[in-house]
Structure formats: C-alpha cells, structure tokens
Amino acid sequence: MARLLAFITILATGVAGYHAASLLVVPLAAVALMADGVIGTAVRLRRATAAPLSSKALTYLVLGAFGWLIAAWLAYVAGALLRDV
Numbered sequence: 001m002a003r004l005l006a007f008i009t010i011l012a013t014g015v016a017g018y019h020a021a022s023l024l025v026v027p028l029a030a031v032a033l034m035a036d037g038v039i040g041t042a043v044r045l046r047r048a049t050a051a052p053l054s055s056k057a058l059t060y061l062v063l064g065a066f067g068w069l070i071a072a073w074l075a076y077v078a079g080a081l082l083r084d085v
Contacts, residue, residue: 002036009033010075017079029072030065038064 013029042061045053053061 013075014079017076018083026072030069033068
C-alpha cells in the first residue's frame with residue numbers, strides 16, 4: 001500500500017509540474033513520501049530503544065528524506081518539461 005501511495009504522490013507532483021503549480025508542491029510531496037518510510041522508521045526506532053539514534057541510523061534517515069525530496073523535485077521538473085514540449 002505504501003508503494004502505491006508513493007507512486008500516486010509522484011504522479012500527482014508530475015501533474016502539478018505540468019500545470020505549473022506553485023513550487024511549494026515539491027516539499028509537501030516530499031513530506032507525504034517521507035511519512036511512512038522515513039518518519040515511520042524514526043518513530044519505530046525511537047520506541048524500540050531508549051537510547052538516542054545512532055549516527056548510522058540518523059544518516060539513513062537524512063539520506064532517505066533527501067532522496068524523497070529529489071524524487072519529488074524530479075517529478076515536478078518532468079511534468080514541467082512535458083508542458084513545454
């Protein structure tokens with residue numbers, strides 16, 4: 001189910017780029033994409049141990065968030081490029 005929601009979010013971001021929507025769509029889409037994967041993992045890791053997150057886990061979470069931001073931006077740009085063709 002999470003993959004389907006990610007696909008729909010990426011597709012909707014591309015459509016927003018096609019229709020020249022505000023660039024604020026990109027961070028909102030990134031947050032929506034991060035909701036299950038990155039934020040959910042951080043919450044589960046925090047509940048599982050009382051210790052703070054390790055540097056390895058923190059690096060994983062930050063790179064995951066950055067990856068989803070790049071994916072949302074690329075979808076927006078792809079939609080904008082399709083509009084201009």
